[in-house]
Amino acid sequence: MPQRTVLVPEEQVPVAAEVDLVVVGGGSAGTAAAVTAARAGLRAALVEEYPFLGGMSTGGCVGTFCGFYHREANGDLVRLVGGFAAEVMDRLAARSQCYGPV
Structure with missing residues (x-):
């Protein structure tokens, strides 16, 4: 099966995944949203720029x-x-x- 792509002006970008929901940001709210959506049966993708989840709760060493x-x-x-x-x-x-x- 050929890889799907999205046409960006003058460029074809590979589609990494086909999902029902994309959550941008893996802070506390984003993590909760993605996990809850997945538990409800949606194919959810969580996009986070840092190598950990939890946002400032994790990165800021919130105690x-x-x-x-x-x-x-x-x-x-x-x-x-x-x-x-x-x-x-x-x-x-x-x-x-x-x-x-x-």
Whole structure:
């Protein structure tokens, strides 16, 4: 089967992949978007210029994700996030790679 191409003025560029969704940027939101789309059955491609995912959460050595919990007046902690963010937090906790909430 011949490789598909896209015509760019005066140039033919090979098509690297045929996908349903292209997510540009592998920061926290882009990674969540691509993984969630793939889990929903879409063929998703994630394009990131750096050799790691997570954006500034990774590259900036961010040591905490704020806003995942709220402390009630009685002192109880209430989890505010769900979905992909909660899954990341749970996976880190399962590997003893996080602490808190503080």
